[in-house]
Amino acid sequence: MPKVRVDKAVCMGCGACWALALQIFEENSNTFKSRIKEPYRKEDSGSESIGEIPDNLAGDAKAAAEGCPTGAITVG
Numbered sequence: 087m088p089k090v091r092v093d094k095a096v097c098m099g100c101g102a103c104w105a106l107a108l109q110i111f112e113e114n115s116n117t118f119k120s121r122i123k124e125p126y127r128k129e130d131s132g133s134e135s136i137g138e139i140p141d142n143l144a145g146d147a148k149a150a151a152e153g154c155p156t157g158a159i160t161v162g
């Protein structure tokens with residue numbers, strides 16, 4: 087189960103990640119930044135959102151990490 091992390095200090099809420107990987111990421115309507123969606127979210131603090139995703143979504147997560155303009159997403 088790959089781990090996915092969004093660094094909220096770095097995320098600027100551009101929306102690229104949830105456009106590229108709608109099953110994994112969503113906009114937090116309070117902060118306008120990205121977070122990991124349920125049921126994959128394991129932790130959601132003020133500074134980061136962490137989740138574990140099934141292996142078949144790893145490619146989508148990596149595409150989102152590569153497409154993130156600020157480098158806020160890490161996978162693995």
Ligand code: SF4
Pocket residue numbers: 092096097098099100101102103104119120153154155156157158159
């Ligand atoms: S692509 Fe990066 S900067 Fe844009 S919303 Fe997602 S995590 Fe934030």
